[in-house]
Amino acid sequence: MRRFGPLLILVxxxxxxxxxxxxxxxxxxxGDSRPVTKLGLDLRxxxxxxxxxxPVNGKAPDSNALSIVRQIITNRVNGSGVTEATVVVQGTDRxxxxxxxxxxxxxxxxxxxxxxRLDFVPLGSTPASAGQVLPASTLNTPCSATVTANCVSFSGxxxxxxxxxxxATGQRAVDFTLNDKGKQLFADYTQSHIGQYxxxxxxxxxxxxxxxxxxxxxxxxxxxxxxxxxxxxxxAQNLVTILQYGALPNPLQEVSNETVSPTLGDAFLRxxxxxxxxxxxxVIFFMIVHYRLPGLVASGALIYYSLLVVAIxxxxxxxxxxxxxxxxxxxxxxxxxxxxxxxxxxxxxxRVGKSLPAAIEAGFNRAWNSILDSNISSLITASILFLFGxxxxxxxxxxxxxxxxxxxFTAVTVTRTVLRLIVVRPWARQAxxxxxxxxxxxxxxxxxxxxxxxxxxxx
Numbered sequence: 001m002r003r004f005g006p007l008l009i010l011v012x013x014x015x016x017x018x019x020x021x022x023x024x025x026x027x028x029x030x031g032d033s034r035p036v037t038k039l040g041l042d043l044r045x046x047x048x049x050x051x052x053x054x055p056v057n058g059k060a061p062d063s064n065a066l067s068i069v070r071q072i073i074t075n076r077v078n079g080s081g082v083t084e085a086t087v088v089v090q091g092t093d094r095x096x097x098x099x100x101x102x103x104x105x106x107x108x109x110x111x112x113x114x115x116x117r118l119d120f121v122p123l124g125s126t127p128a129s130a131g132q133v134l135p136a137s138t139l140n141t142p143c144s145a146t147v148t149a150n151c152v153s154f155s156g157x158x159x160x161x162x163x164x165x166x167x168a169t170g171q172r173a174v175d176f177t178l179n180d181k182g183k184q185l186f187a188d189y190t191q192s193h194i195g196q197y198x199x200x201x202x203x204x205x206x207x208x209x210x211x212x213x214x215x216x217x218x219x220x221x222x223x224x225x226x227x228x229x230x231x232x233x234x235x236a237q238n239l240v241t242i243l244q245y246g247a248l249p250n251p252l253q254e255v256s257n258e259t260v261s262p263t264l265g266d267a268f269l270r271x272x273x274x275x276x277x278x279x280x281x282x283v284i285f286f287m288i289v290h291y292r293l294p295g296l297v298a299s300g301a302l303i304y305y306s307l308l309v310v311a312i313x314x315x316x317x318x319x320x321x322x323x324x325x326x327x328x329x330x331x332x333x334x335x336x337x338x339x340x341x342x343x344x345x346x347x348x349x350x351r352v353g354k355s356l357p358a359a360i361e362a363g364f365n366r367a368w369n370s371i372l373d374s375n376i377s378s379l380i381t382a383s384i385l386f387l388f389g390x391x392x393x394x395x396x397x398x399x400x401x402x403x404x405x406x407x408x409f410t411a412v413t414v415t416r417t418v419l420r421l422i423v424v425r426p427w428a429r430q431a432x433x434x435x436x437x438x439x440x441x442x443x444x445x446x447x448x449x450x451x452x453x454x455x456x457x458x459x
Contacts, residue, residue: 005417013304019311035314039100040321040395041086043269045260046100047108051252053093061093061250068249069095071241073112086319088394094255105259112252117204118156118242120182122189123197124149128209139204143189149196153189158182162243164236167222171230174223176243183219191215200243207242272325279329280306283336291343293433297418298339298411305335305410312402323396331403334378338411341367343435350436356423364416371412378404 019035041048053061053069061069066089077085077099086098099108119139126149128134143151162176178186189198190212199209200223210223223239225231231239284302287295309328313320346363354362379401386397422428 005413006421009304009414009417012308016304016307016311019314020307035311036317037314038317038319039269040319040324041098041100041260042322043266043320044100046098047102047105048256048258048260049097049099049109049112049254050090050256051095051097051112052255053095053250054253056250065249066093066095068241069252072248073097075238077108077112095252105257109254109257117202118159119152119201120154120158120186121199121201122149122151122153122193123199123209124193125196126150127197128199128206130206130208132206132209133204134199134201134206136204139201143185148189148193153198154178154182154185156243158185159243162240164231164233164240165222167224167230171224172233172236173225173230174236174239174243176221176223176240178219178221180219183217186219186221187215187217191217200239202242208239268322272322276325276329276332280332283332287336287339290435291339292435293422293428294339294343294346294415294419297422298336298343298415300418301339301410301414302332302335304414305406306332308410309403309406312406313399316402318398318402319395320399321392321395323392324399327396327399328403331400331407334375334404335407335411337374338367338371338407339415341370342411342415347434347436350434356429356434357420360416360419360423364412368412371408375404375408 053066055061070087070089073095074085074087077087077097085100086096088096090096097108097112102108117139121134121138122143138150139152141147141151143153158178158181160177160179162174165173165175167173194212194214196212197209198212200207208223223231225235230236280302284299287298287302289295291298309331312318318324342363344363345367346359349359349362350356382397382400382404384397385393386401389397
């Protein structure tokens, strides 16, 4: 590790610099992936809506119902052309929708608040693609003896269950079962319309439009895909959710509606960045003044830490809010906390007569238990905030977790590697560079040969 440590630190540092300042990207199966800085609602402006999920037939919503409500709302909002909308569940009956840069609150409210409409529409010999919007006249026309295409055969309430299954060849498919009403209607239609198209439509938009391959008299319907392996897992899960819960399982009641101004967000962002820069500079000033050469090395590691954390934020990506920036500023102070423990322990080792390399190794080794305990405590607290907090608190907790884990690497590995390279240099063997007196520093004189031997010895 000592041999490859400097190279590893250099490679990670270069990667962080490129991620922060250069438009690098990697080709993936879904296109190019590149780091982006995502700003939250309070920094970009937009709309924040909070809904209460109401009981149905006196039964309060359970965790499964809340998860389904969240997924359906997410699909609706993102499918409307709004990007990066955030939908989170809070407590036992609340759903919060945050739509950055949204301009029309009423449009978002109507989109989220509607309970949804799932229809099964015969298309005759006309195919339809997923995402295609059917005309309103089609959705308002019930099928009859004279109208057998471009009409609504039955609605989503005819579906009793849906699940992921497999076809006769073992490829992934979607199975759903119709109740008595839907079973009879579908049996009558499929018997005389083999080879024609039949669409599953949610809120007027085609979800899938398979071909009827044969008569289906028992209400056991299977939708297959012609692709290799059958339906992709994500598409199959989405279709099952739509079939079983195309309409929201519980009605929603709006609790609050808040519009955040982008101008206000810009002002907050500037103030937060200035505060963060001042915090970093003050920490660097303190470390250099109090700990001299080790403090300068730790300050370099702190800059390295900041670049690395920002790169991680961009690649995850983390949605930065004001609370998240506060978590980052807090993690800056915690990043040098380990160095303070190490440097104070190093001073104690120097005062008892150890050589410089041996004192530094002892400082790192003997401070490690305290560093590990304090960081684990911070991680436990941050994890609790992330798992059980609101959306704003979750952002704070996530940023703090990333900051603590990264600081362990920079404060211990980076600082230790750089100091090992420095202390063997003749110019570094000066008491004033380590904050001790000359008498303490020379309590155990060593030759250059002894110094080099102790530099490679763990104490």
